[in-house]
Amino acid sequence: MKKTLQKYESVIKPVWCPGCGNYGILKAVKQVFMELDLSPENIMNISGIGCSGRFSHYFNTYSLHGTHGRALPTGLGAKSAREDMTVVVVGGDGDGLGIGGGHIVHAARKNVDITYILVDNRVYGLTKGQSSPTTPTDTHTKTSPYGVYDTPVNPIPMFITYDISFIARTSVVEYKRMTELIKKAIVHKGMSMVYILSPCITYPILPLKQVKSIIEPLPDNYPLDNKLKAMEYAYTQEPLYTGIFYQIKKTTLDQHLKNQIKTAHEREKTKKGLTIKELLKSYT
């Protein structure tokens, strides 16, 4: 097993803190790639800035480590240009919910067929301990020495409102389940969101122990396409449910783009599309 995982491993060694949950996520993603028998050259890994931004460095795939908050539209561009590729975008709570938070709803509206892994450690870890959009109120951090006064973002209800076609929550403390959910997300046709709680070892705003004690799988008979039900479970804080909250079938962006091309060709009564000559002549 270990030997085959190596296929997806880059020569760059991770620089996360020892014991960080990100190691587990990295391994899980590689394992899913292997289980799905994906060739490394057919995978694109896109990430932004922060501890999560480093994910792209550690895969032997076509990997892009871009700017803060823009991993999602970059991944959208990659996938809509290359629908034959498997595109995985990784972001964190700062990258994905702070600076880049505005992009999620629009990627969801387009239902671009990518998997967005959002790793939440509730703190800006890489820059050494400032408050993030998910840091709980009253927490003392380096930029909130008198306590955070902002209300933290509650991502899952937000994602449900956005109508993302696959929404799951999991945590690094349940490795097996996390791996299964990532696999289902990548197999899902359309935008899939895997929100992972990965407590920070160095700035333990959300201690590992606490996560272990509050998480609980969604019930077996849980309906996948019921938004109201999903909201009810998503708002519940104790226990903190993990699993697939919502999954529906929707036309994907690449299908829309293909349909557009088909319609345009039909209108122009052409099979292969207009040549440049034909196009320019239509402007005489």
Add this chain to the structure above:
Amino acid sequence: MKKKFRSDVDFVVRIGGEGGEGVISCGELFAQAVARTEYHVFTYITYPAEMRGGFSMIQIRVRDWTIYSMGSEVDCLVVFNQQAWERTHMYLKKDGLVIYDPESVEIKEGNYKAKFYPIPLTKLAKEQTGSSIGKNVVVLGVLGFFFSISPEVLEELISERYGHKGQEIIEKNYKALKAGFKAGKKITKSNIQFGLEGTAENKEKFMLLSGNEAVALGAVAAGCRYVAGYPITPATPIFETLTKIMPKVGGKAIQMEDEIASISAIIGASFGGEKVMTPTSGPGLQLMGEQLNLAAMLELPIVIVNVQRGGPSTGLPTKTEQSDLKFAIYGTAGESPRVILAPTTVEDCFYQTIRAFNLAEEYQLPVILLTDQSIGYRKATVKLPDFHSFKKKEKHGIDEYLEIPSAEKIEVISRREPAKDEIRNYKRFKITDNGVSPIARPGTPGGQYLATGLEHNEMGKADYSPKNHSMMSRKRFRKLEMLSSKLEQNPREFYGSKESKIGVIGWGSTEGAIREARYRAEEKGILIRHLHPKIISPLPERQIRSFLVGLKYVIVVEENYTGQFAHFIKAKFGVRPIEIHKCEGVPISSQEIFNGIKKVARIADEKNITKV
């Protein structure tokens, strides 16, 4: 009976009215009709930023030969309302003619020699179509009569433009058109002065394009099949055109949520191996700043079109200005290479866009195409290119002479991918003599690499060592040095006399106006040398220096307040240029430039100046 193509045609028609009255569409239909009779056309449009109301105007210049500018005096003025008359009558030629609606325009007594033709436009429109909206088509009919354009040509254009609105609307418009012809006939029997009937034999076929459309078509011709954008005045028509035509050629044009997402998407698509572009205007380019640097750092080809508008801030969205030059060249945190191109005419928009893609792909960096509102919205006749000349270039141009695309020769450069032996132990950012290293296309086994915005080594791995940073900075800028030295081999981009003591430098859309000013100056015996580089950055230094040799006065003409290109020239070449600026939101005219040249010539007081 076909009449002979006239070779003495040069006149200006201006139509003014309120936004929403159909002023622009009337002018555009007229321009299209003229283009179909195979005369050259050049239009200039101003319109308000609001949906309704405000002053709206279109000016159409018709000529039997290449047109360099919008023209300054109006031969035929059509005014829909009082405001249009008040704002345009001063441009009327002494012996011009005026068509106006007596119901809404009162011409006060004045010292006019022009001929006045009152035509009840609103009344006629109401009679024929039941609504005053049709008055622009009545005007089209009147113009059709005055310029001897056949009603069939105009009817065809009407059905092409309004066909989607249904047969009833078309019929109504035909009626309004006929009424216009009739009204024209009633007033004057014939008008030899402006007769345009008949088509020329052996003349090239023309497209009638706006600068914005020319950019969109140029992108398609260059092989671009992926565009992401966000609507922004005055660049929106590029994106609108692309959303329409991309699917027709099997491509994609995607509307994003903002400019940052747009440039991010094209970076992702370029990483995926596509030729990509995003159209925008100044405020949008500003938002793209960070991602522009990312593309430079990842050495990915992208093309950004900036249709400049009046700034700063929201500024004058529908007006023209050349004020984003410094931002385009220098606007960056840290230092990143980029190429800046500035097309000079509508036709040039088409070819410089192709060139922008070729340069982006060849040198693997962002290329910014700087146009402006006046060129973007201007419509002009563009010769259909020779399609046999379309070539996909297999061999890469960086080590040889790089052709400038033209109607006779269009070369399209494809991306340089690693060869089989380069894939083994593939180094995406390999240090090479010219700074360019092949890009592996995702899906290629063994070509996997990391593209990171962090400083990186040849493999793509993050590396902040002093040696590596200096080496990689050099690699990235080496590409600009290569380009600059290659530009030295290009034909000189300057015109006029070698003997002259006065040089005029301009960039972008002012080329035609400067050229006309030069012609006028030459008629007066003032010799002028005119430089108009199309690649603004990097500049071919030796070429510019050879332009400067022997000049006593250098005038830099531009449409901005601070003289951005003048500063650039000053800093690079140590000259102290005389600056002619116009910062009014409207293009500078050849008259204004000529006046400036006259002043300088007076100061120069040189022997070669006979009369001023």
